[in-house]
Every structure is written in structure tokens, then in C-alpha cells.
Amino acid sequence: MRVLVVEDETRLAENIAAAFREGPGYAVDCVEDGETGAALAAERCYDLIVLDLMLPKMDGASVLKRMRSGAVNTPVLILTARSETVSKINLLNAGADDYLSKPFDLGELLARAKALIRRGKGAAHPTLREGDIEVNTLEQTVTLAGQPVVLSRMEYRILEYLMHRPRAVVSKQELLEHLYDYNWEHHSNVIEVHVSNLRKRIGGQDRIETLRGRGYRLLLPGGRTA
Amino acid sequence: MKPYSIVRRLIGMVLVVELAAALCVTTAAFLYERHTHFRAFDVLLRGRADSILGAVQDAEDPGDNVMLDGSQLSAPPDDVYEVRDDSGRLVGRSENWTGLGSVEKLDRGGHRHGHGPDGEEHFGANLRGRHYGMIRISGYRVVDPGEKGGGVKRTVSIVYGAQMDRVWDAVLQSVSFYAVSSVVVMALTALLMLWLLHRGLRPLLELAGAASRVTVNAWEFEPPPTAQATRELAPLTEAMQAVLRRLREAFEEQQRFVGDAAHELKTGVALVKSSLQLLGMKPRSQTEYIAGLERALGDCERMEAMVAQMLTLARIEQAPLQGKAAVAEGISLLREVIDELAMMAELKQVRIELDEGSANTVTQQAIAIEPEQFKLFCRNVLMNAIQHSASGSEVRVQVREEESSAIFEFQDHGDGIGETELPYVFERFSRGDPSRSRHSGGTGLGLAICKAIVVRARGGIKIESKIGVGTCVSVRIPMASGVAEMLGD
Numbered sequence: 215m216r217v218l219v220v221e222d223e224t225r226l227a228e229n230i231a232a233a234f235r236e237g238p239g240y241a242v243d244c245v246e247d248g249e250t251g252a253a254l255a256a257e258r259c260y261d262l263i264v265l266d267l268m269l270p271k272m273d274g275a276s277v278l279k280r281m282r283s284g285a286v287n288t289p290v291l292i293l294t295a296r297s298e299t300v301s302k303i304n305l306l307n308a309g310a311d312d313y314l315s316k317p318f319d320l321g322e323l324l325a326r327a328k329a330l331i332r333r334g335k336g337a338a339h340p341t342l343r344e345g346d347i348e349v350n351t352l353e354q355t356v357t358l359a360g361q362p363v364v365l366s367r368m369e370y371r372i373l374e375y376l377m378h379r380p381r382a383v384v385s386k387q388e389l390l391e392h393l394y395d396y397n398w399e400h401h402s403n404v405i406e407v408h409v410s411n412l413r414k415r416i417g418g419q420d421r422i423e424t425l426r427g428r429g430y431r432l433l434l435p436g437g438r439t440a
Numbered sequence: 441m442k443p444y445s446i447v448r449r450l451i452g453m454v455l456v457v458e459l460a461a462a463l464c465v466t467t468a469a470f471l472y473e474r475h476t477h478f479r480a481f482d483v484l485l486r487g488r489a490d491s492i493l494g495a496v497q498d499a500e501d502p503g504d505n506v507m508l509d510g511s512q513l514s515a516p517p518d519d520v521y522e523v524r525d526d527s528g529r530l531v532g533r534s535e536n537w538t539g540l541g542s543v544e545k546l547d548r549g550g551h552r553h554g555h556g557p558d559g560e561e562h563f564g565a566n567l568r569g570r571h572y573g574m575i576r577i578s579g580y581r582v583v584d585p586g587e588k589g590g591g592v593k594r595t596v597s598i599v600y601g602a603q604m605d606r607v608w609d610a611v612l613q614s615v616s617f618y619a620v621s622s623v624v625v626m627a628l629t630a631l632l633m634l635w636l637l638h639r640g641l642r643p644l645l646e647l648a649g650a651a652s653r654v655t656v657n658a659w660e661f662e663p664p665p666t667a668q669a670t671r672e673l674a675p676l677t678e679a680m681q682a683v684l685r686r687l688r689e690a691f692e693e694q695q696r697f698v699g700d701a702a703h704e705l706k707t708g709v710a711l712v713k714s715s716l717q718l719l720g721m722k723p724r725s726q727t728e729y730i731a732g733l734e735r736a737l738g739d740c741e742r743m744e745a746m747v748a749q750m751l752t753l754a755r756i757e758q759a760p761l762q763g764k765a766a767v768a769e770g771i772s773l774l775r776e777v778i779d780e781l782a783m784m785a786e787l788k789q790v791r792i793e794l795d796e797g798s799a800n801t802v803t804q805q806a807i808a809i810e811p812e813q814f815k816l817f818c819r820n821v822l823m824n825a826i827q828h829s830a831s832g833s834e835v836r837v838q839v840r841e842e843e844s845s846a847i848f849e850f851q852d853h854g855d856g857i858g859e860t861e862l863p864y865v866f867e868r869f870s871r872g873d874p875s876r877s878r879h880s881g882g883t884g885l886g887l888a889i890c891k892a893i894v895v896r897a898r899g900g901i902k903i904e905s906k907i908g909v910g911t912c913v914s915v916r917i918p919m920a921s922g923v924a925e926m927l928g929d
Contacts, residue, residue, distance in 0.1 A: 223707050225739055229714040236721055268703050293710075295703035316703075317710035320717035 215331055215375065216241040216259060216392045220251035220277065221266040221293065230264060230323065237324045238354070239367055241395040248272025252280045255288065259391035261331045263290045264323075265310075275308060282309035289330040293318065328352075335378035342377040345434035347416065349377050358416055368393070369412040372405075376422070376432040385429035447637045451630055458629060462622030469618040473611045478573075481607045482562065485575040489560075489600040492521050493579040496531060496596050504583040504592040508532025519602045520567060526595040540565050540574075540599070565601060572601035643667040651680060659688045700869040701750055704884075708743035715739050749885040753868065756813065756892045767920045768811040770846055771839065777818040778837070781826065789831040792822065795838040806920040807846045809897040814917075817893045820886045821850050821913050828854035828911065844921065845899070850913045857905040865903060866891040890915075 217240045221227040224246060231242040240261075245251045248269040255263055255277070263281075267274035278290060292305050292313040302313055311333075312326050328351060332340065342349040346359040354370055356363045365373065371393050376384060386405060394401050409430060413422045423431045492513065499507035508523050508531050515521065515534065522533035543565050561576040576599045585591040647667040654661050661684050663677040719732040778792050785792050807814070825835045833853035840847050857865060869884040887903075890913075894901045897917050905911040 223711060225735075225742075226707060226711040226714060229711065229718050233714070233718050233721060236718070268700075295706040296699070316706040317713045320714045320721070 215261040215371070216243070216395065217327065218242075218251065218254055218260045218263045219244045220246075220248065220263065220269065220274070222246045222269050223266075229320070233320050233324060234327070238328055238351070239371055240327075241393055243395045246270070248274065248277045252277045255281045255286050256284055258286060258288065259388075260288050261334060261392060262327055263288050264293060264327070265290055266293045267296065267305075275305065278305070278308050278310055287334075289334040291323075291326060291330055337378065342374070344377055344380045344432070347373075347377070347421075347434070349374055356416075363415055365412065365415060366408075368404075368408045369415065372408055372412055373416070376430065380432050380434060383425060383429045383431050389430065447634065447641065450637060451633045454633055455626055455630055458622075458626045462619070462626065465622065466615060466619050470611065470615045473614045477607050477611050481573060481602070481604070482575070485562075485573060485600055485602055486560065486577070488515060488519065488602065489521070489575050489577045489598050490579075491515075492523060492598050492600060493577070493581075493596065496523060496579075496581045498581070498583045504594070505529070506531055506581050506583065506594045506596060516602070519600065520572065521598065521600040523596050523598050526597070531596055538567060540567075543574075564604070567601065571604040573604045573607070574599060574601040576600075643670045643673055647673060647677060647680075654684060656691060659684065659691075697868055704746060704750075704869060705743075708739070708746060712736060712739045712743065746885070749889065752816070753885055753889050753892055756889065756896060759896065767806040768809050768814045770805075770807040770809075770814065770848070770917070773811055773815050774818050774837065774839075774848070777815055777822060781819070781822050784823070785826050785835075788826050788829065790826050790829045791834040792826075793834050793836045795836065805841070805846070807897075807917045808920040809893070809899070809917050813893045813896070817890050817915070818848075820890050821915075824886060825850055825852035825854070825911070825913075828852060828856075830854055833910075841919075842916070844919045845916045846919060848915050848917070851910060852912075853910040856907040856909055856911055857903070858907055862903065862905055866901070 215238065217234050219227050219230050219234075219242055221230065221244065224244075227244040227246070231244050234240040234242045243254065243260075245254060246269075249271045251263075251265065251269070252272060254260075265274045265277060269277070272280075274292060274294075278292075281288070281290070289311045290309065292310045293316060294301065294305070294313055295316045305313055311330055314323055314326065328340070332338070332351065340351045342351060348357045349370075350356075351374060356365055356370065356373060372389065375389065375392055386402075389409075390401060390405055393405075409422065409424075416422070421433055423433050425431060492508075492515070495509050495513050496506050497509045499505040506525060510532065517536075520534045520537050522537050523531040525531055543563055560578075563574050563576070565572045565574045576597060578595060578597050580593050580595045582591040582593055643664065643666040646664040650661060650664050650667070661681060663673075663681070667673045667677055715732065715736040719729065719736070724732070775794065778794060781792065822835065822837075829835060829852045835853075836849075836851045838849040838851070865887050868888040891901055894915055894917065899915060899917040901913065901915045903911065903913050
């Protein structure tokens with residue numbers, strides 16, 4: 215998963231980014247002003263946007279409005295120092311999905327971020343289950359037919375992303391965009407290695423199909439048919 | 441101070457004027473009434489005396505004397521009269537005649553007394569304790585006019601008197617009528633004015649009502665149409681609107697500052713909290729802990745600096761403007777600050793040059809500013825200049841005198857400030873360019889503090905900048921002597 219943090223207080227943005235990377239293992243991009251934030255959000259390669267309200271050049275509310283009017287449906291978590299109910303109502307009505315008042319709890323920020331990403335992908339429960347594969351996104355553990363499977367960090371992230379989109383073709387670029395931050399192009403060859411390792415651990419070509427030139431697809435033998 | 445009512449004062453004034461008018465009218469009425477009544481009284485006396493003369497008859501006696509025929513007389517019972525003939529013989533008198541008593545000259549306007557044109561004489565008399573107006577006339581009666589030679593001519597002298605109290609009563613009665621009607625008119629005027637004034641002052645009350653509805657949450661002040669239509673209230677409504685506008689601006693400015701300060705503080709707390717929570721997210725090595733704690737400590741120090749600057753700003757802005765200006769030796773303080781910052785400048789490889797030549801003229805003169813605040817000002821401006829200077833360049837400080845003010849110019853050769861951000865650099869928490877304020881550890885308050893200091897000292901500050909060329913901060917601070925003159929010391 216890839217998160218955009220728009221926050222002008224660079225040290226705070228660093229801390230949030232470090233928490234995302236160390237906790238759920240998301241890729242994080244940080245920007246300091248509203249204009250850059252709005253421009254990056256329009257790329258649609260993020261699974262969540264954490265947006266501060268008081269920003270240079272363009273304030274958070276305007277960034278939100280521009281995103282929503284440009285049909286960018288990425289979940290948005292607002293960080294606000296204002297605690298008046300009216301401003302929260304206005305933000306939620308303007309298309310925000312959730313808000314946190316500063317000073318916030320880092321654990322709460324991570325939990326809300328996970329919930330927003332999950333919801334954004336149409337899953338209500340933190341445990342993703344497709345066929346005999348079960349992914350617990352809280353503990354970041356995977357079981358295959360009841361047996362725990364040990365995955366590396368990157369392998370887990372690839373599986374989690376694919377689990378959100380079973381039976382759909384996920385291009386290599388999409389995978390790269392959502393799993394790495396802005397310098398993902400450097401990882402272009404590495405991802406093939408990670409996918410192939412993951413495939414070995416969860417049951418070979420039957421599980422993850424490679425469609426040459428198009429991408430990868432999670433197959434679920436014995437599972438529900440689409 | 442005891443409050444006084446315009447209504448009461450106006451009514452009182454009108455009543456005093458009316459009272460004076462009423463007194464004048466009453467006096468004039470008194471004089472006029474007295475004149476006419478006494479004139480009528482004189483005519484009446486004359487008439488009655490004449491009727492007495494008419495009653496003098498031939499006595500039909502051998503001495504051809506005259507007599508008073510009382511049967512034809514109808515004189516009022518209070519009147520007195522006496523008739524004597526030319527030889528002094530008593531012809532007749534009223535029953536209540538007691539003699540003339542004390543005779544007095546009449547003084548009642550003095551238009552006519554004493555001898556009249558045809559031998560009549562007016563005088564006053566005091567009979568039985570009462571004032572009488574008397575008349576003495578002479579007439580003649582011809583006895584036996586049918587006889588040869590036209591008869592005998594008998595001259596008689598008649599003294600007639602009537603009580604003057606009646607006349608005075610009549611005069612006083614009509615005067616009191618005037619007086620009473622004046623009092624009634626005054627009372628009516630007072631009531632009418634009370635009503636009219638309350639009616640006339642209603643726009644003022646409505647204006648006060650509209651003004652009393654203004655609160656910090658509802659600044660809208662719409663003067664009522666009645667007040668707007670009243671020319672006399674126009675200065676008041678305009679002044680109130682202007683005052684409210686300024687108050688509102690100041691209040692909103694203050695609220696914005698409080699909001700911004702809250703945002704900054706909450707962000708600061710969020711930063712410290714997240715740094716510590718991040719450290720506790722998973723077990724780490726000792727070096728990681730130490731590095732993390734150092735970062736958290738740095739975050740704390742930044743917050744501390746920001747709080748200190750906020751307090752400094754509040755202290756400078758809220759200090760009362762002193763009547764007597766503080767005095768500072770501008771140049772020597774500036775040198776002190778330059779010495780303090782020498783280390784920092786050396787680190788950045790920046791030279792600070794004080795243009796001594798230009799400084800000499802001003803050195804001897806004190807400037808009107810708090811010495812500590814002037815040092816803070818110089819420190820802020822110079823630190824900004826050093827931070828944004830290219831290494832190897834110099835910061836030039838020039839001083840000169842202009843119209844009893846000292847001008848300090850701080851010129852750096854640094855990265856400059858963009859045109860769009862320049863107008864906002866003096867605003868509190870100005871964050872036109874995050875790379876300027878955030879990365880250099882600034883809080884966005886430094887220049888706001890500088891401006892507050894200069895404004896307190898009744899001076900002016902301006903900033904000119906060009907991207908890539910440098911920035912020049914120019915400040916004007918009045919000389920102590922100039923301020924003393926201005927304050928009239």
C-alpha cells in the first residue's frame with residue numbers, strides 16, 4: 215500500500231512516514247505544500263492520503279475539493295488542529311473520509327489508516343479470506359489451508375495487495391506504484407523476484423498467474439467462482 | 441459625575457425663558473391695567489361729581505342760596521361727598537362724611553393729578569383707614585335765571601371721593617388672570633416638550649438599541665433608518681461604525697493569531713508525541729533509542745523556542761505605550777549584537793560589515809527605543825540575514841540620519857524572498873515559503889516580533905528583496921530628541 219502525507223511540518227511528516235513504513239509497511243511519499251499534494255493525488259497511485267489543513271500555497275480543504283471534483287476517490291484522512299464540530303462537519307461533507315485532531319495518537323492514526331485503506335478496497339474486516347488463503351492484516355500473518363506461511367515483508371505486501379483484488383489483472387506498474395514510494399522505478403526488476411518467491415511459498419503457478427505483458431492475477435482454486 | 445438629562449435641561453431652559461416672558465407680560469399688563477382702570481376711575485369720579493352738581497338746587501330762600509336735593513342723588517353708599525358754596529357755607533354732604541382727614545398726593549402713574557384743565561383737582565385721602573380717590577370740582581348754579589339780569593350765579597365747590605380699593609382689586613384681578621394663564625401655559629409647555637423631546641430623541645434610543653445588540657459573535661451594526669435620517673446623529677453613527685469596524689478587525693486579527701498559535705502548539709505537541717510513540721512502536725537498539733531521544737529533544741526545543749517567541753511577541757504588543765520614550769545608544773547596541781553573532785556568522789562564512797563612516801553622524805545621538813528590544817530586533821534581523829546569506833558573502837549594515845530619525849539598513853546577499861511572499865513576511869506565523877521558515881528552524885514569528893518592536897517605538901520598517909540577489913531590511917527609529925518634542929516634554 216502507498217500513502218501520501220501532505221504536511222508542512224517536516225519533522226511530523228517524517229514521523230508519520232516512519233510509522234507507516236515500520237508498522238503496516240506501507241510506502242510513503244511526503245510533500246510540504248498543498249499544490250504539490252493536489253498534483254500528486256491526481257496521479258491516483260495512492261491508497262490513502264493523509265492531509266494537514268494548514269498548508270502553504272493551497273490549504274487542505276482546497277486540496278480536498280480539487281481532488282474530489284477531479285474524481286480522485288482515494289480515501290482521505292484529515293489531520294486538523296481545529297476541533298470545532300462545524301469544521302469537522304464541513305470537512306466530512308467536502309469529501310473527507312475521516313479526521314484526527316492534533317495532537318493525535320500515532321497508533322490511532324495507523325489503525326484509522328488501515329481501516330480506510332481496507333474500506334477503500336471494499337473489505338470490512340481486517341482479516342482477508344479468499345479460498346483457503348487467509349491474510350490477517352493486523353498481525354500481518356498468512357495461513358494457507360490453516361497452515362501458517364512465513365513471508366518476507368515485500369512478499370506479504372504483494373499478497374495483501376493482490377488479496378484486495380482477487381481474480382483481477384494487476385499490472386506490474388500498478389503493483390510498483392502502490393508498494394513503493396516515488397522512486398519505484400528503481401525497483402522494477404526486484405518486484406519480479408518478490409512475486410516469484412511469493413508464488414513458491416503459497417503454491418506455485420496455480421495461485422499467482424503471470425500474464426506476459428499484462429501483469430499478475432491471484433487465482434483461487436477451490437474457492438468461490440467469480 | 442452626576443448624570444444630567446438633556447430632556448430635563450432643555451425643558452428647564454425653556455421654562456426659565458417662559459417664566460421671564462411671563463414676568464414681563466404680567467408687569468406690562470399690570471402697568472397697562474392700572475393706567476386704564478384709574479383713568480376710568482377718574483372719569484367715574486368726574487361723572488359722579490357732576491351728578492352731585494346737578495343735584496344742587498335753588499334753595500328758594502331770600503338769600504338766593506343753593507341747596508342739595510338729596511332725593512335725586514343715587515351715589516353708592518361707600519362714596520363720600522361734600523358741597524360748599526363760594527362763601528364756604530356747607531351746602532350738603534354725604535352721611536358718612538368725616539372730613540378730609542389726611543390729604544395725600546396721588547401717585548399712580550402720575551399722568552394727571554393736581555389741577556385739571558377746567559379747574560378740577562384730584563387728590564387722595566385717607567378716610568376711616570381706607571384710601572379714597574378724591575376730586576374737587578367747581579361749578580355754578582344760576583339762581584332764578586328767569587329774573588332780570590340772568591339771575592344770581594352761585595359757585596359751588598364739590599369734593600367727591602370713592603374708594604380706590606375697588607380699583608386696585610380690579611387691577612390685581614386682571615393681572616392675576618395673566619399670571620395664572622402664564623403658569624398654566626408653562627405647565628402645558630413642559631408636558632408638551634417632554635412628549636416632543638421623547639419623540640424627537642427616539643432615533644437616539646433606537647441607535648443605542650442597535651448598538652447594544654453588537655457582541656463579539658455578532659458584529660453586524662446596522663444603524664436604524666430613523667437614526668440614519670437624522671442629520672444630528674450622522675457623526676455619531678459614522679463614528680460608531682468606524683469604531684466597530686476597527687474593533688472587529690483587531691478582534692479578528694487577535695482571533696486569527698490565537699487560532700494560528702493553537703495550530704502551531706498542537707502541531708508541536710503532535711510532533712513530540714509522535715516522535716516518542718514512533719520510538720516505542722517496536723524494540724530498538726540502544727543507538728536507535730539514543731538517536732530517537734535526541735530527535736524528540738530537538739522537537740521539544742523547537743517548541744520551547746516557539747512558545748518563548750509567542751510570549752515575547754505578546755509582551756511587546758501588550759506593553760502599554762509609554763508616555764516618556766525609552767532611550768538607547770543605537771550604534772553601541774548594534775555593535776554588541778554584531779559581536780554576539782560573530783561566531784554564527786563565521787560558521788556560515790558570512791562577514792557582517794558595519795559602515796562606520798555612515799555611523800559616525802548618528803553615534804552621538806540616542807534613539808527612542810527600549811534598549812533590550814532594540815537588541816532583540818537587531819539580533820532577529822541579522823540572524824535572518826546570516827541564515828539566508830550565501831557563504832562567503834557579506835551582510836552590510838548602514839546607518840544614517842533622516843528628518844530626526846535614525847535609519848538602519850541591513851543588506852544581505854542571499855537567496856531573497858519571492859514577490860508573492862514579500863507582503864506577508866511581517867505577518868505572524870507567515871508561512872509563505874515553507875523552505876524558509878520550516879527548514880531553518882524558524883517559527884514564522886521573528887519578523888513579526890521585529891515589526892511589533894518598531895511599531896512600539898513609533899518607527900517604520902520595510903523590506904525589499906529580489907530572488908537570487910538579496911534582501912534589504914530598512915528600519916526607521918525616531919531620535920529621542922524628536923520624540924520628546926513630539927510628546928511636548
